[in-house]
Amino acid sequence: MDLSYSPEYEAFRQDVRKFIETNRESAPRGEAMKSDRVQSWQKLLIEKGYTARTIPQEYGGHGGEPDIIKARIIGEEFARSQTPGGLGGQGISMLVPTLLELGTEEQKKRFIPPTLAGEMVWCQGYSEPNAGSDLASLRTSAILEGDEWIVNGSKIWTSTAHLADWIFCLVRTEPEAPKHQGISFLLFQMDTTGIEIRPLVDMTMARNFNEVFFSDVRVPKDQIVGKRGEGWFVANAILGHERDSLGDPNATLTRLNRLIELARQETMDGQRLIDNPVFRDRMMKIQARAMSLRFNDQRVLSSRINNTDSRLARMISKLQGTELRHDLEGLAIDIMGEIGLMYGRSDYLTDNGSWQQQYMYFLGLIIGGGTSQIQKNIISERGLGMPKEPKFEQKAEA
Amino acid sequence: MEFGLSEQQTALQDNVNRFLQEKAPLERVRQYSEEQQERADDIWDGLVELGLPALLIPERHGGIELGALDAAAVCECLGRHVTPSPFLSTAVLAPTAILLAGSEEQQNQYLPEIAAGNTTFGAALSEATGARRDAGVVATNSKLNGKALFVIDIYSDNYLVADTNNRLHIVPSDANGLTINTLPQIDRTRPIGEIIFNNTPVDALVAEDRGSALRSVIDIGRIMIAADTLGASQEMLDQSVQYAMERRQFNRVIASFQAVKHMCAEMAAEIEPSRALLWYAAHTIDEDPEESHLNACHAKAHLSEVGSFVGKTATIVHGGMGFTDLLGLHYWFKRIGYNRQILGGPESIREEAARAQGL
Numbered sequence: 001m002d003l004s005y006s007p008e009y010e011a012f013r014q015d016v017r018k019f020i021e022t023n024r025e026s027a028p029r030g031e032a033m034k035s036d037r038v039q040s041w042q043k044l045l046i047e048k049g050y051t052a053r054t055i056p057q058e059y060g061g062h063g064g065e066p067d068i069i070k071a072r073i074i075g076e077e078f079a080r081s082q083t084p085g086g087l088g089g090q091g092i093s094m095l096v097p098t099l100l101e102l103g104t105e106e107q108k109k110r111f112i113p114p115t116l117a118g119e120m121v122w123c124q125g126y127s128e129p130n131a132g133s134d135l136a137s138l139r140t141s142a143i144l145e146g147d148e149w150i151v152n153g154s155k156i157w158t159s160t161a162h163l164a165d166w167i168f169c170l171v172r173t174e175p176e177a178p179k180h181q182g183i184s185f186l187l188f189q190m191d192t193t194g195i196e197i198r199p200l201v202d203m204t205m206a207r208n209f210n211e212v213f214f215s216d217v218r219v220p221k222d223q224i225v226g227k228r229g230e231g232w233f234v235a236n237a238i239l240g241h242e243r244d245s246l247g248d249p250n251a252t253l254t255r256l257n258r259l260i261e262l263a264r265q266e267t268m269d270g271q272r273l274i275d276n277p278v279f280r281d282r283m284m285k286i287q288a289r290a291m292s293l294r295f296n297d298q299r300v301l302s303s304r305i306n307n308t309d310s311r312l313a314r315m316i317s318k319l320q321g322t323e324l325r326h327d328l329e330g331l332a333i334d335i336m337g338e339i340g341l342m343y344g345r346s347d348y349l350t351d352n353g354s355w356q357q358q359y360m361y362f363l364g365l366i367i368g369g370g371t372s373q374i375q376k377n378i379i380s381e382r383g384l385g386m387p388k389e390p391k392f393e394q395k396a397e398a
Numbered sequence: 399m400e401f402g403l404s405e406q407q408t409a410l411q412d413n414v415n416r417f418l419q420e421k422a423p424l425e426r427v428r429q430y431s432e433e434q435q436e437r438a439d440d441i442w443d444g445l446v447e448l449g450l451p452a453l454l455i456p457e458r459h460g461g462i463e464l465g466a467l468d469a470a471a472v473c474e475c476l477g478r479h480v481t482p483s484p485f486l487s488t489a490v491l492a493p494t495a496i497l498l499a500g501s502e503e504q505q506n507q508y509l510p511e512i513a514a515g516n517t518t519f520g521a522a523l524s525e526a527t528g529a530r531r532d533a534g535v536v537a538t539n540s541k542l543n544g545k546a547l548f549v550i551d552i553y554s555d556n557y558l559v560a561d562t563n564n565r566l567h568i569v570p571s572d573a574n575g576l577t578i579n580t581l582p583q584i585d586r587t588r589p590i591g592e593i594i595f596n597n598t599p600v601d602a603l604v605a606e607d608r609g610s611a612l613r614s615v616i617d618i619g620r621i622m623i624a625a626d627t628l629g630a631s632q633e634m635l636d637q638s639v640q641y642a643m644e645r646r647q648f649n650r651v652i653a654s655f656q657a658v659k660h661m662c663a664e665m666a667a668e669i670e671p672s673r674a675l676l677w678y679a680a681h682t683i684d685e686d687p688e689e690s691h692l693n694a695c696h697a698k699a700h701l702s703e704v705g706s707f708v709g710k711t712a713t714i715v716h717g718g719m720g721f722t723d724l725l726g727l728h729y730w731f732k733r734i735g736y737n738r739q740i741l742g743g744p745e746s747i748r749e750e751a752a753r754a755q756g757l
Contacts, residue, residue: 377660
């Protein structure tokens with residue numbers, strides 16, 4: 001066990017800290033996605049190598065060497081100082097790595113630079129009403145007519161579809177092939193004729209998702225990533241990526257500290273809830289779980305640096321991280337009691353209703369990005385070597 | 399940066415596991431338990447040969463001067479093999495107490511003997527983590543009176559005893575005025591007992607701040623017990639997966655049913671992060687003492703919960719066989735049950751954890 005970083009990394013941490021102190025005044029403060037402030041902050045961070053760090057300069061990145069520890073230090077320092085880091089979103093976190101790995105040279109030059117700069121916003125068209133956990137059974141079709149794909153069908157749970165310029169979308173191009181081999185990965189603009197977007201309000205009452213409908217949407221033939229019929233493998237090249245980032249243990253520990261403050265402030269019959277043994281016990285249970293996930297995360301980082309195996313430790317993080325966070329937010333609501341029911345504008349509302357919002361939001365994350373049940377399949381099959389559920393013979397659906 | 403066991407620590411585990419697999423398999427543990435043998439000298443001699451009692455003892459006293467994480471790595475192996483041995487009291491609790499609270503003379507007297515495997519210790523600390531019924535030991539004029547309950551590793555040559563003022567003492571098992579009664583209990587791999595003191599002469603450990611030495615002994619003890627639970631839990635999961643891959647019902651192995659797979663996945667999802675929590679807690683004992691009390695509390699309380707969940711779930715995966723003595727899975731279930739209660743149950747430890755951070 002050696003938890004120290006070399007002096008080179010400690011110096012790097014100081015550099016990041018100094019940068020944040022000097023420049024945090026120009027960081028965005030909740031402006032819209034494409035505002036000047038957001039884009040110039042992004043530009044500055046790319047220049048410094050604090051985001052898009054390993055993406056080549058010719059594609060608008062910083063062009064640095066991959067370094068897991070530096071990436072971690074950057075993440076930690078921005079989170080610690082509560083300063084917005086580089087832009088996220090599905091275009092940057094999912095499409096850009098996919099293109100880097102599997103895109104043509106022309107596609108890389110055309111799409112990566114404006115995406116990194118925050119000028120081109122993307123949404124992800126994967127899930128469909130009848131293709132959720134069984135994503136590969138998706139039915140949105142694309143038929144090649146001359147130089148164009150004609151896309152028909154619908155997508156659901158499409159985050160930011162109403163704000164996106166482009167969509168990366170899984171479509172069925174070979175209906176006769178086995179389900180994993182008949183899918184292609186298309187890119188097209190969201191203002192193309194034939195696209196209709198309907199908001200899908202979630203239980204937090206926010207518009208995070210949309211339904212997207214395609215009727216005879218025409219897409220230029222060359223806007224396909226990978227070969228025809230290989231879309232499933234294109235999409236899977238980076239799917240693990242998304243799961244790793246859900247339920248971050250450091251964010252959970254920060255949240256726990258806030259929860260402890262809440263328990264100090266809230267009273268029942270004039271007594272602080274922090275002094276109530278039942279709530280103390282529940283808080284400590286959650287703290288131990290949060291700490292174990294943070295150390296688990298450090299173990300995974302360490303195994304990536306030292307090239308050792310920690311597959312199971314990695315596989316459990318989405319499952320446990322999202323479940324824990326939901327439990328934590330739920331504990332805050334129990335501490336508040338009836339006050340925990342307040343939602344919307346109320347004088348009694350604590351912390352702007354963030355506990356109520358996050359309690360529901362993290363229920364969504366238990367489901368999204370691979371449900372807990374799917375995570376358990378992955379853990380048991382790939383982690384413990386147990387067999388897949390045998391498939392029963394399926395009759396063709398009418 | 400390396401978060402986890404070092405190559406040497408993994409090699410240490412390999413050695414201990416290999417020895418236990420060969421010389422102390424379940425049949426040997428069964429024999430020890432069923433015949434209610436007092437000491438399993440064959441097993442202890444093997445552990446001594448591997449140098450384990452010398453683990454935490456400084457080189458100047460004939461030890462090998464390793465740390466708490468090394469000892470925890472060993473305890474994980476002992477839990478995995480449900481090994482009967484006085485390792486916890488002899489190799490961890492007594493040396494820690496003597497090093498922190500003993501005089502130079504006492505260190506010279508006891509530590510080389512422990513390191514060489516010439517003497518064993520039990521530990522009477524239960525009253526310091528919550529006295530039950532009428533238990534309590536009072537020290538006056540180098541004499542002990544009263545009763546210590548649930549003494550760990552009861553069949554030993556000496557006892558480490560905490561009195562009601564949080565002072566630590568050493569008593570040989572053949573001292574005058576000592577009545578030792580074994581208490582029949584659920585985990586027959588680790589005999590516990592009660593000791594009744596009647597003007598028993600003792601060797602008091604003489605540190606300046608005796609309360610803090612006792613607390614350190616309990617902290618490191620809790621981490622070791624948590625490690626034992628980790629090893630036992632991992633073994634129960636491994637056995638569950640193996641059993642599910644062999645057992646057939648409805649013309650298929652039961653490991654192909656999601657109901658069974660998800661139980662195994664849930665066990666793995668609980669065990670894996672608790673491993674990191676345990677490593678970190680053990681690491682703080684030597685490298686970050688300010689943090690060690692809180693982390694020891696969390697490691698013990700959390701692994702108690704993980705262990706209970708795994709003990710129950712693994713037994714259920716085995717179906718009716720899990721409930722039988724024939725299969726012997728209950729040895730691990732009971733091991734985990736013992737670990738949960740000894741040196742403080744999870745509820746009282748979590749209260750300590752809250753206080754440790756000023757809540």
